[in-house]
Amino acid sequence: MNTYVKIRRDLHQIPELGFQEFKTQDYLLSYIQSLPQERIEIKKWKTGLFVKVYGMSPKKTIGYRTDIDGLPIEEQTGLPFSSTHNNQMHACGHDLHMSIALGVLTHFVHNEIHDDLLFIFQPAEEGPGGAEPMLKSEIMQQWKPDMIFALHIAPEYPVGTIALKDGLLFANTSELFIDLKGKGGHAAYPHQTNDMVIAACTLVNQFQTIVSRNVNPLDSAVITIGKITGGTVQNIIAEKARLEGTIRTLSPESMKKVKHRIKSIVKGIETGFECEAVIDYGSMYHQVYNDEHLTNDFINYLKQESTVQVIECREAMTGEDFGYMLDEIPGFMFWLGVDSPFGLHHAKLNPSEDAINVAVNIMTSYITHKGNEE
Numbered sequence: 102m103n104t105y106v107k108i109r110r111d112l113h114q115i116p117e118l119g120f121q122e123f124k125t126q127d128y129l130l131s132y133i134q135s136l137p138q139e140r141i142e143i144k145k146w147k148t149g150l151f152v153k154v155y156g157m158s159p160k161k162t163i164g165y166r167t168d169i170d171g172l173p174i175e176e177q178t179g180l181p182f183s184s185t186h187n188n189q190m191h192a193c194g195h196d197l198h199m200s201i202a203l204g205v206l207t208h209f210v211h212n213e214i215h216d217d218l219l220f221i222f223q224p225a226e227e228g229p230g231g232a233e234p235m236l237k238s239e240i241m242q243q244w245k246p247d248m249i250f251a252l253h254i255a256p257e258y259p260v261g262t263i264a265l266k267d268g269l270l271f272a273n274t275s276e277l278f279i280d281l282k283g284k285g286g287h288a289a290y291p292h293q294t295n296d297m298v299i300a301a302c303t304l305v306n307q308f309q310t311i312v313s314r315n316v317n318p319l320d321s322a323v324i325t326i327g328k329i330t331g332g333t334v335q336n337i338i339a340e341k342a343r344l345e346g347t348i349r350t351l352s353p354e355s356m357k358k359v360k361h362r363i364k365s366i367v368k369g370i371e372t373g374f375e376c377e378a379v380i381d382y383g384s385m386y387h388q389v390y391n392d393e394h395l396t397n398d399f400i401n402y403l404k405q406e407s408t409v410q411v412i413e414c415r416e417a418m419t420g421e422d423f424g425y426m427l428d429e430i431p432g433f434m435f436w437l438g439v440d441s442p443f444g445l446h447h448a449k450l451n452p453s454e455d456a457i458n459v460a461v462n463i464m465t466s467y468i469t470h471k472g473n474e475e
């Protein structure tokens with residue numbers, strides 16, 4: 102079995118949630134420490150890693166970032182190398198992202214390049230967000246790259262395709278948590294209570310009007326409530342309910358507008374249901390905005406040099422905290438086709454491992470080209 106497929110399968114079995122990636126960090130460290138160490142320097146950052154590969158005559162530093170965390174999902178792939186951790190799964194491809202990063206890193210440990218390279222193994226992409234604090238860390242300030250690249254698997258594209266565009270690629274995101282507190286009571290005496298299940302359902306319904314009525318139809322936004330909890334048993338009217346969701350917008354301005362409308366609607370629910378409501382926006386991610394010059398340079402390089410098919414795609418409503426890195430460092434993110442009928446965050450997602458070699462070859466070849474440029 103190919104080394105990086107084995108690595109992917111090993112990592113697939115030990116998914117861990119944001120900032121709890123202890124086994125993952127140990128696995129990555131022990132692999133990287135097994136490589137020749139002459140040109141490498143490793144620094145731990147929380148549950149992540151920075152790995153510098155020193156070039157032979159550096160004029161700049163090229164960054165490559167992978168995320169390393171999993172999701173709270175019970176895996177249903179039935180694969181022999183399924184997750185061994187209850188209710189945790191690499192359902193967003195970070196196991197592939199890591200094995201690709203190790204493949205590229207290994208290449209440059211064995212093959213000389215002029216420029217310095219910085220590999221970033223970033224925790225907590227799914228939340229609460231590792232990119233922003235990693236960017237602000239002392240290590241990053243000392244080793245800050247001059248350009249930076251990353252990829253994300255794309256189940257909808259076949260293996261051998263790369264999809265990207267310059268400018269906006271991924272949306273602005275904000276988590277959304279709303280806690281409602283009213284007056285519970287006997288199911289047979291609703292008139293003596295303020296039912297928070299009804300309040301929660303009303304909120305969800307009213308939120309649907311924000312995208313349809315308040316956001317410019319030529320712009321785009323998404324409000325998804327992914328989880329509602331509330332109440333205790335079937336014959337007690339719920340005193341409390343909680344909504345958990347996410348907001349996605351194509352512009353930072355629309356994010357402000359959506360939040361303003363959420364605040365007003367929640368205020369209306371407080372008045373109408375005579376209850377208390379607390380809004381918490383959790384973590385927020387800056388949009389992923391690809392540098393025009395570097396993205397087009399990569400697209401032209403792919404068209405001339407490689408066997409992959411390049412698709413110039415539209416922006417997506419997914420979020421990625423790599424957006425914070427791109428806000429300070431020019432670079433790009435691209436979609437890597439992995440051909441799966443199940444999408445990202447699905448319990449049956451099983452990306453094609455053939456995409457690992459495709460990505461390792463492309464990224465080693467492009468970084469060699471950029472890192473030896475005069």
Ligand SMILES: CC(=O)N[C@@H](CCC[C@H](N)C(=O)O)C(=O)O
Pocket residue numbers: 193226227228253274275276346347348384386418419420421422445
């Ligand atoms: C690529 C991808 O699926 N990213 C996640 C990022 C999560 C952001 C945050 N936790 C939120 O839910 O708002 C996504 O869900 O797009």
